[in-house]
Amino acid sequence: MKIYQEQGAVVLTQVQDFEPKHIFECGQSFRWTPEEDGSYTGVAGGRILNVAKQGEDVYLNNTTLEDYENFWRHYFDMDRNYEEIRNQLALMDPHLQAATEFGQGLRVLNQDSFEAAISFIISSNNNIPRIQRAVEYLSRHLGEPIGEYRGKDYYAFPTPKALAHASSEVYRQSNVGYRESYIRDTSIIQHTGQMDIYKLVNLPTAMAKKELIRLPGVGPKVSDCILLFGLEKEEVFPVDVWVRRVMEELYFQKNNQDLQKIRQYALEKFGLLSGLAQQYLFYYARAHGIGRK
DNA sequence: ACACAGGGTCAGC
């Protein structure tokens, strides 16, 4: 891969494992929206970026080489060898061989820890379009405006302070429903320093998970998502209804498996690659309707 | 139309 800068963009050439559609539509982030030309525009770290793919070249529009090095390189997990990971997972069984082949180009983003916490609190017992709308609404009404791109205004994800002090009216309008108190209280805990979610990255996975579960609205599944998407922990296996069904269909051949049992089975089988395996399987299952009722 | 589920979690037993 070679990298160069051209007017307002950074170009990554000859990239094997960078497929915007797979990255942004595998459900790990709720802030990227497709443009009419097939590219995606989103916000992370208070920055607006547009991502387009042409052949084997990835165009990161609206950034600079310096900003890429300082932020996007880590955000897009560019220092992980996904080809090697796919190859390792593909060797494990035919299902993962198919899933990694289908999902080639998927990457696990390194998102902001607090944003991941709030986003996945919103995700519980919810559906993806509604989650996206809620995150968008909260950002638009409580986040800092960070500029305009292609005629649209963009806003940073709200700070803990903003979410802690937000009016019930804003929460009501955001349609987060009963999750309002979860979001507000988690934000208060972060804002007042009762817990520093950002410091959990330094803890072993099990300890970080134990801490996260103390947060209101955070249980076994949501904590795994925060660990994987916001705290750089790959040895987790978030089990939601889709993953549950695909695991039951592919590995258990029967329904109503205990969630903890599925989680443990996956962790033993996939080890340090569990989080990556989960993403390939989740994306594969959703795209193919595996386990769909 | 209208029940049901949706990237689960919590409170109450």
Add this chain to the structure above:
DNA sequence: GCTGACCCTGTG
């Protein structure tokens, strides 16, 4: 440990 309730809305 288990069970039902839960904001709200897209889906069939």
